[in-house]
Amino acid sequence: MINRRHFLTTVAVGTASAGVLAACGTGSSTSGQTGSAENPVTINYTWWGNDDRAERTRKAIALFEEKNPDIKVNGNFTDFAGYWQKRATEAAGGGLPDVMQWDLSYLRDYGQRNQLLDLGTVNINTDAFEKSLLPSGQIKGKTYGIPTSTNAFAVYYDPAKLASLGIAEPDGSWTYKEFNEFLTEVGTKSNGAIFGGTDYTGVWWMFNIWLRQNNIQAFTEDGKLGFTKDDLKKWWNLTADLRGTGAIVSEERVTQLAPKSPFGSNVTATEVTWDNFMAGYLADSGAKELKLAPVPSDDPDNLGLFLKPSMLMVASAKTKFKDAAARFIDFMVNDPEVGQIFKTSRGVPASKTQRDGTTFEGTDKLVVDYEKSIEKYLKDAPEPPIVGFGTLEASFKRIASDLNYGKLDINGATDAWFKEAEDLIKQNA
Template sequence: MKKRSVLTLAAALCAGTLGLTACGGGSGDAAADGPVTIDYTWWGSQDRADRMTKAIAAFESSHPDISINPNFTDFEGYWQKRATEAAGGGLPDVMQFDLSYLRQYAERGALLDVEELGDAIDTSGIEESLLPSGRIDDATYGVPISTNALGLFYNPAILEQAGVAAPTPEMTWDDYQAWIREVSEKAPEGVFGSGDYTGTLWLFDMKLRQEGKQAVTEDGELGFTKADLKEWWESTAALRADGSLISAERTTQLSPVSVFGAGETASEFSWDNFLAGYLTDTGAQQLEIVAPPSDGDDHGLFLKASMLYSIGSNTEHPEAAAEFIDFMVNDPEVGEIFGTSRGIPASKAQRDGVTFEGADAQIVAYEESIADELGESPAPLPIGFGTLETNFKRLGEDINYGRLTVDEAVDQWFTEAESAMQQ
């Protein structure tokens, strides 16, 4: 990584509009004042935490003047903590970020424009088409870590027990629902074909893309109607009614492990980089991924920046934070540690440093199999999208628990969406 002097960097930052604490006489970076500690936080499973511990150890070994104070939690708890910290002006130095929340935090001045750091973070090995994921207007608030795509996971061992054929990319949605019902009827007691997948906003977006729409338009408006959402949430009503889906109660009991990870469903939609975690959770020898069902030729798929690195605008150690991000994005050893567990590495340096074997090779092969039909990657989503996503899941659960009818849930989501997107 190319380095600039801390004095030059500090001058550039103070001349900007971010008002960093460092400009007021903070302790500076390691190069200027000796060892520093930076706070770093991420969301994920225990598998990701174990890998992260190894990656942090590799960084600290090669950067003895910078210590990392690590912290991680589950996805929902993660954003609750960030909201509290942002309100108090105390975000961590470095954070794992998601497209759903990037604009919300960036436009409120909570994130550092890393363009202010010059060439401190090397992004030359990241595909140009992916970099806009972290850009808003002329500023860059997120550095892509990896890419992923949606897929349908299934467990061959469960299907063998049930005597049911594997799902295929040629399945229509009706085919898939018939498949779910057959698995639930024939699988061992307590094992089902699937959970109710309609509570996931990204899957709804995928279904909309199959129909030539999108959940959010380029100008930040909703790209669907109440009728579209009602159709989506009602699409699994018959499966809910006849008990073909694992119950909402059991799903809650198993959380934070998914029903598929617990081995209690034969299939689950998710991002392809979940494969490593699923293998750990299930203990299965083999799990498979295929393109999701579609009623036409378009599966509605796209590559997404699975996550990004961002720096809090309140950091007192911007250069140390940049050194850490540069290492985590570009170092081949880090690529080898994570493999594809966070998605396929975004930087060429890390991809070249990874020997894709086993699950990693499987994810690469899956993304190659869908490469010819990938749609446009999403840019940073509008302010409020993270809230929309959370509310979507909550209302999907309310439908499953019978607390709300589909019509009530649709009306409530649109009311909450209008409020969230006006904030």
């Protein structure tokens, strides 16, 4: 899986002042005011990503400044892991940047602590957004995040690899048993040269989809776990017979290949992950073509799929420039020219205005077409996860990795994760 956490080290981009992330809300205007072309206010914007996203963001910022000469945007980015360390430090010191790219996993942590601006109090147009998507940026009736784009889970596969092994391409309808048999067939027919895939049970969001397929909530409204230990054991048992075989690549090999993914390294024929990683996978693997199929489900009428905000735009509750921040957010999520700059590199544009104003070809069209193909299966996006979810997601991956390594059995892994989860929930109650 392409991992946002393995991107470049911090690099500053943007206007002439880029490179120094100034203190939040520098400038002479009072709260909520903007400046003038002669005396623009400066807002700080930060995001995570790689050099490609930085270049696209630089172009979007330049376009915004051209259309809004009374506002300057000071841009800065870092890798995913470093990004949240910086935000935690800034939040503790009361100095979050004016506008930030955000991840759903961390929205409740900061929103519930009144560190993010209620965007319902400023002028941002959400008319062009699917109503089922907007709750993912809301907490207790207040809007803290506006989705820039959407992504959905999919099974990536390399048609050339399958053809070379004499394996038919999937038709997009398979049970977990059939999917496991498919992974096994790849490993067997390649004599171990290519693995079927990675251990998909180590991915939190795939587990979340499986829960939805079984009409089980991941979290309750009062912030508790909505599933049992038996549910998690069933999930981790799904690939028990595949571990240590040619069906799924070992965790040891995954670690050796990092920061590249096994799929991007041409070690596996499939990968289960978010659909907006297409361009990165093509670049890493050198494949001429990659395709997307829906995830497996034992209920053909319920694939458990949803559109998740691939990222959101938020503002600091302490910004001195609410109007400027709101104008920048509105521009980044709605402007059609911004859609043309980013295409699907952030995911499929969430705003219909931006989506309709964007031309999708080649790789981008594949992602857009996939999301259209699963429309009938889509259900409401989940609300922001519980406080501390980012930590729980990381521990899920780590403990599943220990399971794959053979360091823990399923009972031990389940007990270990539940203990961490329950301690964290108690701590944040």
